[in-house]
Amino acid sequence: MIPSYSIVVPTVGRPELPALLGSLRIACAGGPEPVDVVVVDDRPFPGPGHEPNPALDLGTDPVPGVRVLRTGGRGPAAARNVGWRSVRTEWVAFLDDDVVVPERWAAALEQDLAVAGPDVAGVQGRIVVPLPTHRPTDFERNTAGLETAAWATADMVYRRAALLTVHGFDERFVRAYREDADLALRVRKAGWELEHGVRFVEHPVRAAAGPLASVRAQAGNADDALLRTLHGRDWRRLTGAGRGRLPWHLATVAAGLTALGGCLAAVGPAARDPRAARTSAVLAGSAWAGLTAAFAARRLAPGPRRGDEGYGPELRRMVLTSVLIPFAAVGRRLQGTWRWRRALGGRVPAWPLPIRAVLFDRDGTLVHDVPYNGDPDAVVPVPGARRVLDGLRADGLRVGVVSNQSAIGRGLLTSARVDAVDERVRRLLGPFDTWQRCPHRPEDECTCRKPEPGLVLRAAAELRMFPAECAVVGDIGSDVGAAVASGARSVLVPTEVTRREELSAAPVVAATLDEVVTLL
Structure with missing residues (x-):
């Protein structure tokens, strides 16, 4: 039986992406096709009023079933997490957006997975960097270093169960540097094995981004500080990073x-x-x-x-x-040492980060859903809502609301009337540390309407914490989708409007709000 797999490609809109997707179309036609191809657009969100659909400028769609998710520019670790959490296949193949796969890549991947034992968490593909015939420049040689990089996610397939065990990539690594080494180290510490496969990809040398590209690359030293803080002074040997300068x-x-x-x-x-x-x-x-x-x-x-x-x-x-x-x-x-050791009291928590905030959907979760409600007197809290919120507050957790209110964009309600309803919720349920709402219609293609991540990202920024330190509680799939896209954890509390497929796809389900507290 051919193991099921999906492909996740984080991108910042590089022009090489269409070439990768085109090569995947050919490669997958000659081997087992992926269940999903997820392109995670990690470019920063544009400003208000300038929110185009990124699917329109990522090239054509040469791979059947390709999906585009947006993350708002939080780095490749967060983008890969969004990608693998959005699929349900046994294996997840990560590819960089500037590689090209050969014609037999999918068939070779099948061969790699067929020989992977049950204790194997991941299989790395070989990375080939074609250098020019002339003596290579410093930038070209640095790119060629990918050929010997240990567990580089330019072509790395992981078993989804292993990713679940270690909660994926550590999103505190915000650059494309060291996040793959950290993941590999945590996977191996958890008792899994990593292997090298027979497949390979080609990683062309891009043009250098200006004469000071190598100086800007030194930003990775801050990530070295984080890796050392998390794994000790022996981190270079443990991760196979080699001696540094x-x-x-x-x-x-x-x-x-x-x-x-x-x-x-x-x-x-x-x-x-x-x-x-x-x-x-x-x-x-x-x-x-x-x-x-x-x-x-x-x-x-x-x-x-x-x-x-x-x-x-x-x-x-x-x-x-x-x-x-x-x-x-x-x-x-x-800078990195100060941030990760001194600024945090000398102790950096391991990944995943502990929950510090719980963000609730409003209608159907905290209060009974009254479609397009503009009447404060119609607000009726869900049984136990005040008790749960007060318990979270007493435990030192921050609480907030993330709510879609398309009635404003549709012209059915004014902002003032929605404000009045929100104020009634506060009076009945107590104070909230952050309150975020999206007034847009679905066709506006904004970045804040759930399942887009904008509301959760705004709430986390206002609370001055990582999205991974937040949990989103809601009653429908778009609440879970917003949590996945933002890097937060999620708990689905189903109601009569929750669809069966939303229930089966939710990572965590609670029967009541009271049960939510036990699952965080």
Whole structure:
């Protein structure tokens, strides 16, 4: 029996995405077809009044059954979580949006899954980076490093049960860096195995994003700080990350700052021993220059040589960035260390994060549903609603409301009348820490109407917490969908309007509001 699988592709709208989807169409025609192909659009949401449907500009739909979900720019870890939580297949294949799969990829994937034992959580595909015939530049060599990256999600298939066990990717990794290594480490700690498969994908080298691309890439050092905080100082060996250059960068920065300090001490009005200060500055400056020159030479050696095309720009780029990279790397590492260790009291909770807020749908969940209600006197709380809310408040949890109110957009009610109903709910059920509503019609294609994630993301931002620290409680599938799309947890409390398919698809179901508290 062929194992069922889905494909999840997070994207930020790269122009390479249509090529990937086109190659998937060919590959899946020659092998087992996926049950779902989910493209997760992780571009930031546009501003009010400028909310186009992203499906319109992601190219054509060459793969049958492709779906587009939106996440609002929360990073690839969050985007992949939204993707795999939206499917129900045994396996989930993650692909980057800038790879191309060969014609036999699906058939090779079938072969990989057929030999995966029950204790195997994931199987990595080989990543091939075709380099140009000339000596590769620093940027091209960095891309080629993907060929030896451990458990890279450019082509990685995971068993959905394993993802459920560890609650997926840690969404605190907001860049496309280290989130896959962290997941692999947690999966293995949970007792699962990871293997390498026979399939492969091709990862073309994109054009460098400006001469300072390698300097901007040092932002990943903040993620290194998070990984070290979560897994200890041995994290590099555990994740197969290899040796880093941070000690050398620290030495370079220390020498540079010492040289600068010596120069200032030698010329300052309060200088006590200018000669000693100058000597210190010269020695430290020489050390800085030597370390910087060695770093630049190391980066230049494998690249274009004098007389080769592109040698001049590469030389200038390497000299400039070799001066800047140590300071950027150390600065980002200090920034990450401060955030993840000092700013949080030295203790960073493991993933998944504990629930700190519960967000309720209004109609049908907290109060009885009266379609398009504009009458405060018609508000009747659901039995036990006040008791549950007061219990959550007493336990230190924040509470809020996330509600679709399309009657405003349809012209059936004014905002003032809905405000009056909302105020009546507050008087009957107590204060709320955040209250978010969507006034749009379904055809407006906004980013806030559930099942879109906008309301939950706004509530989490107002409460100053990660969406993963929130739970959404509602009575229909759109409430669960908004939780999935935003990265929050969900509890469905069915009513007479809940459809059977919504009930079967919900990850967690409670019979009553009182039961919700026991399931959080």
